[in-house]
Amino acid sequence: MPIEAPKAHLYHSIGLEVAKGKLHGGGRKATNAALNLVAYIDMMTMLVIFLLMSFSASGEILFVQKNITLPDAQNWSDLERAPVIGVTKDVVTLDGRQVATGEELMKDSATGDMKITELHDELVTAKNNYKLLHPSEDFKGVCIIQSDKTVEFKMLRKVMFSAATAGYQNVNFAVRPKAKGGVAPAAE
Amino acid sequence: MSVSVDTGGKGGGKKPLNAELNLVPYIDLLTCMVAFLLITAVWTQLARLQAQQKGQGQAGEETPPELQVKIVVLVNQEGFNMVVGQDQTPIPKKGSDYDFERLATELKKAKESHPDKNDAQVASEDTIKFDTLVRTMDTAIQARFPDISLIDSGAAGI
Numbered sequence: 001m002p003i004e005a006p007k008a009h010l011y012h013s014i015g016l017e018v019a020k021g022k023l024h025g026g027g028r029k030a031t032n033a034a035l036n037l038v039a040y041i042d043m044m045t046m047l048v049i050f051l052l053m054s055f056s057a058s059g060e061i062l063f064v065q066k067n068i069t070l071p072d073a074q075n076w077s078d079l080e081r082a083p084v085i086g087v088t089k090d091v092v093t094l095d096g097r098q099v100a101t102g103e104e105l106m107k108d109s110a111t112g113d114m115k116i117t118e119l120h121d122e123l124v125t126a127k128n129n130y131k132l133l134h135p136s137e138d139f140k141g142v143c144i145i146q147s148d149k150t151v152e153f154k155m156l157r158k159v160m161f162s163a164a165t166a167g168y169q170n171v172n173f174a175v176r177p178k179a180k181g182g183v184a185p186a187a188e
Numbered sequence: 189m190s191v192s193v194d195t196g197g198k199g200g201g202k203k204p205l206n207a208e209l210n211l212v213p214y215i216d217l218l219t220c221m222v223a224f225l226l227i228t229a230v231w232t233q234l235a236r237l238q239a240q241q242k243g244q245g246q247a248g249e250e251t252p253p254e255l256q257v258k259i260v261v262l263v264n265q266e267g268f269n270m271v272v273g274q275d276q277t278p279i280p281k282k283g284s285d286y287d288f289e290r291l292a293t294e295l296k297k298a299k300e301s302h303p304d305k306n307d308a309q310v311a312s313e314d315t316i317k318f319d320t321l322v323r324t325m326d327t328a329i330q331a332r333f334p335d336i337s338l339i340d341s342g343a344a345g346i
Contacts, residue, residue: 037211044218051225062234071322075329076235144236149319153312156321157340164241171338172236175322 062146062174065093071149073175080142082172083126085119087147087159094122105155114161123166141167146174237325239310239338259298259308259333260344261291263316263324271344272298286320288327295331307335311344 061079064070067088086093092100099119123143131139143163147156160171262269268279268291279290299305308328312321325336 037215041211041215041218044215044222048218048221048225051222051229054229055225056230059228060230060232062232064232064234070234071319073235073237073322073326075326076237079234079236147318149317149322151318152314153316153318153321153340154314156318157314160241160338169241171239171241173239173318173322173325174234175237177233177235 062144065146068146068148069150070146070174070176072178074178076175076177079144079172079174082142082144083123083168084144084146084174085159085163087145087151087155089148089151089155092116092119092155092159094119094126097122102155105158106152114158115165116158116162119159120162120166123163123168127167139167140170142170142172143168144172144174237322237329237336239325239336241337241339257302257305259295259302259305260311261295261308261324261328262311262341262344263320264313264341265315268324270294270298272301286323288323291324292327292331295328295333299332306333307337308333309337309339309344311339311341313341 058078058080061081062084065086065088067090068086084095086096088102090102091098092102092105099122100116105116127139127141145156145159145163163169163171257273258271260271262271263286266278267281267286270277270279270291277294279287279294281287295308310321310324310328321338325338328336
């Protein structure tokens with residue numbers, strides 16, 4: 001039996017005389033209506049193009065933390081995966097876990113020791129885990145510092161010192177990318 | 189759910205040339221793509237500014253003696269103090285703002301006089317805000333000093 005395009009029909013058991021009359025013509029206007037899909041397809045195509053343009057294969061490496069306003073920079077490069085140290089005036093976090101408070105960091109240590117013990121230990125653990133999981137790769141010693149723009153260098157110095165003593169010499173500062181010439185990029 | 193294409197044929201005893209495009213697979217594909225792209229979309233565009241922690245005499249300084257002219261930008265409360273070798277150039281603030289334009293000019297001059305030099309140090313006092321440091325490092329990278337070190341002003345040895 002050949003396949004035919006479906007047509008409007010009603011089962012005989014349903015006694016809708018008015019509708020039957022309409023479906024079979026009956027001298028009245030047919031109830032079949034063609035949907036105009038052109039506008040819908042146009043919209044979908046535009047949406048797909050926009051989303052493809054803003055697609056990032058690396059995914060979301062950094063999540064914007066609460067209370068952190070990042071500074072702008074023109075000479076930026078793309079992010080890569082590394083431990084993320086969040087620094088606000090109140091708290092220091094490593095991958096979302098609190099490792100120190102701002103109050104502790106702003107105090108001058110009596111011994112002059114700048115190391116944040118918990119941050120250092122966690123970073124050493126992360127380094128060891130990386131070496132275990134990637135035995136054939138060299139450890140690059142990269143970490144990302146996501147700091148609020150109003151944080152003073154005194155706090156950052158201790159964070160950077162702790163990272164350096166844990167083996168993370170290369171520090172990447174998270175910034176908001178700014179197009180060359182001071183114009184904000186379209187993605188913002 | 190289809191679109192007809194009228195090719196102008198009126199029949200006349202022949203098979204009509206009207207064709208109907210089946211748009212269902214196309215709409216299915218578009219819907220799937222939109223759903224996938226919406227789920228994986230990255231709405232916050234963030235980037236990085238690379239810096240190192242290299243003070244005076246620390247590991248990594250294996251440059252030959254003729255290239256060991258240090259370029260240091262000291263950031264303090266009064267403004268910048270740019271040090272190229274033994275020469276110091278203070279760049280005071282413009283009102284309450286740091287004079288990044290003049291810093292860029294001085295860094296460009298330093299690059300012209302030392303074209304092989306790619307590293308510069310940004311030395312900061314404790315009270316300097318992170319935003320100022322990032323702008324300073326950004327200015328230095330703009331002046332073609334891509335290897336930036338961020339250090340304490342005490343470690344700069346000035």
